[in-house]
Amino acid sequence: MFRRTMLFRAALLAVLAAAPLRAQEPSPVRLLRTYFADPNGVLLDFAWRFAPGDGPDRALPDFDDSSWTPVRPNLAAADVPGGRWPGVGWFRRHVVVEPGLEDRPISLRLAAPGAAEVFLDGRRVLTSGVGGAPPEVPFRERADACLLRFEGPRHVLAVRYSYPASAPRARAGFGFHLSLADPALAPRRPDDRPWIAGAQGAMVALPLFLALLHLALFGFSPRARENLFYAVEMAAFTVIVLQEFSVDLLTSEAERAALGRFSLGAPIVAIVFGLLTYYAVRMARFPKTWLLFAAAGAVFLPLTYLVPSLHEATQDVLFFGVIVEVLRLERARRTVRRRGGRIFVWSFAVFGLTIVLQILVNVGVLRSVAGVRPVYIVGVLVSAIGMSLYLAYGMGQARLAEVENARKSRELAQARKLQLSMLPRDLASAPGLDVAAATFTAAEVGGDYYDVRPAGGGAILVAFGDATGHGLASGIVVTAAKALFTSIAPDAAVGVSLAACNRVLREMRLPGFQMCLALARISPGEIAIASAAMPPALVHRKSGSIEEIGAGGLPLGTRLPGRHEERRTRLAPGDTLLFASDGLAELLDPRGRELGYPGVSALLREAAGAGSARGVVDRLGTAAAAHRGSRPQDDDMTFLVVRVVE
8 A cells, every 4th residue: 555655646746747848838938028127038948849869840930849849948868858868959949929029129048058059930040059069078058149030929949959968967967048038138147246256155165164174173183083084075075166156256267177177086085085084983993895985986086087978977876885885884883972973973964965966956857956956065064064063072082081171172272273364464454544453362262253455445344243152163154254255345335245244144054153243344534334233333533532333233144134224424533443342341350340331432542542553452452451350361352443544
């Protein structure tokens, strides 16, 4: 009974999956004027009638295509009838245009790898690509366009498309995108939005940060081999993610081509060292099968460069071998228990699942997962979080307590070093502005962050923030914030830029990791500031009065909607601005009493008499140390001072 039920469900799912394609044929699609209000026009991504190979008269409007198979034009080899792409095929689509579109110039846009010829009612209107479209590494998509007119209501679009079946991406997905648009409207690309580039940069920075972090941890504790293996795995994923976003992050076609050739072997390296990381965490002693996987990696790695068309097949075989190996060891209960090991296993399982889904997307079984094609990036994030939490729980309960404490001290020192490396060595300035900053570190790694860059027009752009939490997790968020800050347009409104940063961090979905951040554009005559849960900036006037500006808001990355209002105030020669983290206001004296925000204002009033921004920072540091006395510092303190030169 159970087997019959499962077979019925599978058949029902197959029928439902095919229904959207069959339902659109053989009825012609209707093109309405309202479709052309969008600058991107109408994407003809619905079902087309398809026949493999070549044949006479296939471009003619009265050709009988009733027996052709409906497929989507952006397809994979698995979508082709028979399951194998022959290298060339014809696509036909019948359309009906409403009277308002007849005799009106329409822009036809084509984006496709390989070569394509587009025919309208039997007349060739556009050609893209040359000859047989030789396979390219990396995969390259051409874009061409032309103008045409629809004379009459009924028409037939035909496309002869060729792409070699032996090309490297023939299994992953190819085909074409054809769209119709109003030529008076410029196409809008979602990737042109600045926060997209920031998100992509953060995605590349995350595995790179983890690779450097765990390589440093291995340097301090060579016995923890999982750090070395995981560092190599994340370095390989840095190359993979950079290749994924190379179109937007690399400006040179030569750079993209070189990266594409270099990145062919990165998945092999990531898979092998991912398995070695699992061995180091879950096994007391490596099983002998590690030699088999090491040998397979040593053979497959050069093979992917010698025969590029085999690189996907080799990495798929190796990956599924790793899955079988992990399941075998977990089922045999040959693993050892370590603190945090269960979290690592679950993150490793989720990581493996995302790789399986990515393979299904690549071969065309799935078009995407929740609208996302690079699914593996989610796995990288989950793996990063799992590995970080595993380290937080501790990586060796069998070690002596004093050795464990020494190791943790070294790890925190390295995390501190990496966190401080996120801060700028030299602060940008502008005529009429004097800038200085300092961080007074506590025993535990915090998440304080600041940065300064020129904003044009004699102004500077300042970022001042604090990641929630401490340790490695806050370092990850600070890395993402630094990547976002570098992508902010210097002339954009600070409130708009802060909202864009919030969208990126929210879409990264890092649970429990948030960022308090203030953005400010400062010139000798004015400050414009927007804040996300940061303490207010203090403005000390030359007259001696102190004003607060830019407080409030929700931290970046929360699911709750927040407003990031931009506030402005005038500046005059002799005015001094202070950005201070909450570590200053929450500083305790030997009796346990907080300095408080009134106390911060009092310290600024006393320090503002110094002749320079550096002098103000030094006086604040001295006054804070006097208030703390012999009491240990519990949190980082960071000051950034901007003084309007008289």
